[in-house]
Amino acid sequence: MRDRLRAIPVFAAELPGFDPASAPDDPAELFVRWLDHAVEAGVPEPHVVNLATADAAGRVASRFLILKDVGPHGWSFASGSTSPKGLDLDANPHAALACYWPRVGRQIRVSGTVAPEDPQTNAADFLARSPEARAEALVGGQSRPMESPAQHERELVEARERVAREPSLVAPEWTLYTLAPAYVEFWQGDKDRNHIRLRYNAVGDGNWERVLLRP
Ligand SMILES: Cc1cc2nc3c(=O)[nH]c(=O)nc-3n(C[C@H](O)[C@H](O)[C@H](O)COP(=O)(O)O)c2cc1C
Numbered sequence: 690m691r692d693r694l695r696a697i698p699v700f701a702a703e704l705p706g707f708d709p710a711s712a713p714d715d716p717a718e719l720f721v722r723w724l725d726h727a728v729e730a731g732v733p734e735p736h737v738v739n740l741a742t743a744d745a746a747g748r749v750a751s752r753f754l755i756l757k758d759v760g761p762h763g764w765s766f767a768s769g770s771t772s773p774k775g776l777d778l779d780a781n782p783h784a785a786l787a788c789y790w791p792r793v794g795r796q797i798r799v800s801g802t803v804a805p806e807d808p809q810t811n812a813a814d815f816l817a818r819s820p821e822a823r824a825e826a827l828v829g830g831q832s833r834p835m836e837s838p839a840q841h842e843r844e845l846v847e848a849r850e851r852v853a854r855e856p857s858l859v860a861p862e863w864t865l866y867t868l869a870p871a872y873v874e875f876w877q878g879d880k881d882r883n884h885i886r887l888r889y890n891a892v893g894d895g896n897w898e899r900v901l902l903r904p
Pocket of ligand 1: 750753754755766767768769773774857869
């Protein structure tokens with residue numbers, strides 16, 4: 690197995706450069722630049738990010754989800770507040786996001802504290818989802834054991850009918866969370882492992898200190 694894993698190429702694509710001296714003052718702006726570049730380069734699903742959370746005892750869990758927004762306020766994603774990640778965030782707001790785009794050899798890491806948005810914002814995010822996605826969220830119970838697929842299918846059909854009847858219905862647990870970063874790191878991979886790493890540290894009042902890190 691070790692040999693097989695070692696034989697799988699990494700940083701195999703023609704990788705772009707990254708000049709940290711030309712990076713903007715705000716990491717959200719650089720994230721958007723990199724995201725636009727990834728979309729142009731044909732990176733599949735570049736808005737899928739890994740979210741790591743920990744419970745009150747420090748037990749860590751991670752999973753992938755969809756990035757919903759990025760701006761000066763932070764990085765936003767959505768989920769149910771009673772899902773394991775929602776319970777983790779309720780008990781311990783410290784969390785981290787990471788994404789890796791193989792086609793361009795870029796990794797971005799964001800770490801900070803997460804807070805839920807207000808009910809109106811959560812409702813707006815929920816109502817912007819597809820009817821199927823809304824029905825699934827209305828059934829709820831994410832990550833809990835399923836009695837049987839047939840039972841779940843029945844609940845889903847019922848929920849779809851409810852969504853069709855009541856198009857403004859909002860699942861009360863649906864929450865848009867925003868991670869306000871303490872730091873954001875931009876990582877440009879290099880075939881020869883001389884990776885370029887630029888870290889933005891939050892220093893208060895929306896200001897950032899920029900630090901280059903050893904690969
Ligand atoms: C590509 C992809 C996108 C996903 N997007 C979301 C999402 O936006 N919100 C969400 O709650 N779960 C999303 N999931 C499912 C999560 O990975 C996870 O299975 C689920 O949220 C339960 O996580 P938890 O038990 O840690 O709370 C996505 C999974 C994948 C693979």
